[in-house]
Amino acid sequence: MSETHIEIENVNAYYNGNHALKNISVKIPKKQITAIIGPSGCGKSTLLKCMNRLIDLTDGVTYSGKILIDNEDIFDRKTDIVDVRKKMGLLAQKPIPLPMSIYENIAFGPKIHGLKKKPGLDAIVEKYLKLVGLWEEVKDRLNSPASQLSLGQQQRLCLARGLAVEPEIILCDEPTSALDPVSSQHIEQQLLKLKNDYTIVIVTHNIHQAMRLADYVIHLYLGELVEHGDAKEVFENPKEERTRAYINGTFQTEPKIDKELNLKGNVCPYNFVLAKQALHEIGAGKILKLIVDDPLAVIEVPRGIEADGHDIISVKQLNKKDWEILIRKKE
Numbered sequence: 065m066s067e068t069h070i071e072i073e074n075v076n077a078y079y080n081g082n083h084a085l086k087n088i089s090v091k092i093p094k095k096q097i098t099a100i101i102g103p104s105g106c107g108k109s110t111l112l113k114c115m116n117r118l119i120d121l122t123d124g125v126t127y128s129g130k131i132l133i134d135n136e137d138i139f140d141r142k143t144d145i146v147d148v149r150k151k152m153g154l155l156a157q158k159p160i161p162l163p164m165s166i167y168e169n170i171a172f173g174p175k176i177h178g179l180k181k182k183p184g185l186d187a188i189v190e191k192y193l194k195l196v197g198l199w200e201e202v203k204d205r206l207n208s209p210a211s212q213l214s215l216g217q218q219q220r221l222c223l224a225r226g227l228a229v230e231p232e233i234i235l236c237d238e239p240t241s242a243l244d245p246v247s248s249q250h251i252e253q254q255l256l257k258l259k260n261d262y263t264i265v266i267v268t269h270n271i272h273q274a275m276r277l278a279d280y281v282i283h284l285y286l287g288e289l290v291e292h293g294d295a296k297e298v299f300e301n302p303k304e305e306r307t308r309a310y311i312n313g314t315f316q317t318e319p320k321i322d323k324e325l326n327l328k329g330n331v332c333p334y335n336f337v338l339a340k341q342a343l344h345e346i347g348a349g350k351i352l353k354l355i356v357d358d359p360l361a362v363i364e365v366p367r368g369i370e371a372d373g374h375d376i377i378s379v380k381q382l383n384k385k386d387w388e389i390l391i392r393k394k395e
């Protein structure tokens with residue numbers, strides 16, 4: 065494992081006595097993407113909120129333990145919470161741009177931190193909009209209200225705004241769950257690029273997203289750390305039965321296949337159209353099995369199918385070229 069950036073030691077958190085995090089100890093690697101996975105209510109957001117002390121804003125919460133960032137314990141009373149938060153860029157589930165122009169959204173943070181001169185601000189705005197892949201789309205309308213951007217563009221704007229104050233760590237809590245598949249893909253691509261310079265922690269309930277992005281995985285269940293480790297190892301060969309069950313979705317045994325469709329030789333987006341047609345032909349809750357050999361389909365077909373509200377049960381590599389995608393039609 066590479067160098068540690070965030071070291072979590074015996075962290076416990078309680079909401080009005082409800083034990084939400086149970087003695088969590090784990091090390092988060094520097095300049096990699098760590099995914100926190102687990103079912104709803106297992107403590108993912110709570111752990112993320114501990115890392116930037118946003119947890120302090122919740123009524124009735126108590127917490128203990130240590131979180132060391134650059135060897136400084138951010139739970140220590142002597143630690144300046146403003147400094148802690150400056151090290152972290154937070155990307156929330158839904159983009160919330162400030163009620164001002166695109167330009168001002170990015171310039172706002174640097175201005176607060178003392179940068180006043182226009183050429184310097186112009187350069188920062190351009191740099192970070194480029195970094196998140198938004199510059200070409202907005203360079204001719206920097207003074208328009210940010211609220212006029214599409215949801216996906218707003219999310220990239222919020223990412224740029226967070227980066228403009230030069231954090232070391234990016235914390236994301238389900239950053240694409242409110243976005244369409246194409247915008248989600250944009251954000252995922254940006255995160256993959258950003259890990260060259262930043263430590264990224266992403267909470268996601270989307271196992272496929274975790275598989276696409278993560279270098280390191282933390283699996284939580286009912287407030288406990290079930291398993292953590294190198295993403296490839298955890299996904300391909302989990303040590304814990306609970307992790308295996310979570311990765312395989314709701315099915316712990318092989319599901320019964322109701323319809324099978326061989327899409328080998330078909331490319332995106334045509335294979336997606338055929339998959340949709342096949343789903344149309346089966347009843348609610350029934351299982352469709354697809355075989356694909358287009359590498360893009362392994363990512364794009366599950367994403368599109370999920371966006372339509374169906375469940376992806378599993379995506380499995382069968383041999384060098386072929387993949388199996390199991391889908392359960394929405395109820």
Ligand SMILES: Nc1ncnc2c1ncn2[C@@H]1O[C@H](COP(=O)(O)OP(=O)(O)OP(=O)(O)O)[C@@H](O)[C@H]1O
Pocket residue numbers: 079080082084102103104105106107108109110111122123269
């Ligand atoms: N403000 C709060 N007050 C009381 N209990 C809370 C509060 N926030 C979270 N909890 C409880 O703490 C536990 C962990 O919640 P948390 O939000 O961390 O889960 P999560 O894994 O992020 O879930 P989800 O996937 O639904 O976002 C849950 O039982 C939840 O009900």
Ligand SMILES: [Mg+2]
Pocket residue numbers: 108109110237
């Ligand atoms: Mg959450």
